[in-house]
Amino acid sequence: MSPSPEGQRRIEPPVTTTSEPFWDATRQRRLLVQWCIDCGRPIFFPRDVCPRCLGTDLEWRSSPGTGSVYTFTVEHNAQTAGLAAPYAIALIDLDEGIRMMTNVVGCPPEEIYVGMRVTVTWEALSDGRNLPQFEPV
């Protein structure tokens, strides 16, 4: 993803105490997913309690970072700093069973389709963190 002509940077995500392990791992380009030990199920977005059982015994596990496109849109009239249209935003169903919003990069937007297999890739943020992006397998 290239910066917009104005050279503005993309809006960067804040870090909360809850999500700090997620963002720290992105410094090594590792994708972590939170799991509830009681339920044995993955959680996204990161929380302090499991949204199913309210359990607090949660842990971070490495994700293979593979999944498929659940849905997407290609933005043709961008109004967001740091992103030059056209660019694609998608909801990705990761194979372990969570859904996350991201960009699909590495192919022309018109080649993206629902069900397309994708894998995680990374875009550098200004503070050493990396933002998860997905590209075709």
Place this chain on the structure above:
Amino acid sequence: MAGLRGTSALVGVADDASPTGELELTGRALEAAMIAEALADAGLSLSDVDGVTHAMSSMGLAEYLGIHPRFTDSTLTGGSSYEIHVEHAAAAIHAGLCEVVIGVYASTPRSDRTRGRGGQGGRPMTGPNPAAEWETPFGLRMPMGPYAMAATRHMHQYGTTSEQLAHIAVSTRAWATKNPKARYRTPITVDEVLASPLQSSPLHLLDCCLVTDGAGAFVMTSADRARDLAKPPVYVLGAGTCHDHAMISQMPDLTVTPGAISGANAFSMAGIKPHEVDVLMAYDSFTITALLHLEDLGFCAKGEGGPFVEDGKTGPGGSLPMNTNGGGLSYTHPGMYGMFLLVEAVRQLRGECGPRQVPGADIAVAHGSGMVLSCMSTIVLGTGATV
């Protein structure tokens, strides 16, 4: 489930918008004008009011008006807020907490911009905002992007086409030609919708609602008191609400809205089936929004919304008149449009709609949709013949 059926009524309404997209008044002054008009419509005065609803600041409104209500509700769910206010007011009136409730909305985003003035200011976001972390960095345009994602998924699962979505815009514009206050009154074609600039794919510019000034108000009271007022009462027959996410990335299934639950509950309370609805006011922030409502409220099966709208049945003269004021797509859309659904439904049931009047309308549905397909609230309204 009888619930609230027929226990309260909408007895006064007002709304305002303009073909220019701009109104002279703004803020509390515009709200007060709407309240005055709705109270006059009901034959009531401010001193009768003992309940206040407002999606931002019921306390601030009451202070401005110098009243001291014993029922207050500042529920904010985006565009469905006003349907929820009616639901809550109906419950409060039925429970004896209050007797006369006003609700009001005014927003002037277009003239605020052209005249360089600030808005009144909304309620600031409180509490954690996970979207800043998990959605905003990816550049999803709001609010269009989430609806575009729903459309993409619906097209994938059911073969829905951009042409079918365009039919909703065309039928809604046909209604707008009959509303002198509508922003856009020139008929459009499917080809024109498809030729309008692509925004967040697959949505074109003419799949999207307007950004205009607009305002409205309602007055509600008990069924007993309603019978003695200026206009024929429009009874609340059923009400239902449901929400299942705040961020689009947390919506369980982008082809099924919580309207499947709010609608079923409201219809059950009212004791009606979809085929009995004479006028459907279904929030059309985007064409896909209205299509999902048609399916989730049971006017057609899930996935069949595309073929359902193709023959123009939601337009003038069709079997399911939908968004007869011209909708958010062509009449007005100041941001939280749910108020206008209620006002038009009431006027249709009173027979006040002139060239766009649906003959003999006895049952109307106002189906509000808030945030990003997040919170649905369904109000079933009926004439005296239905209670």
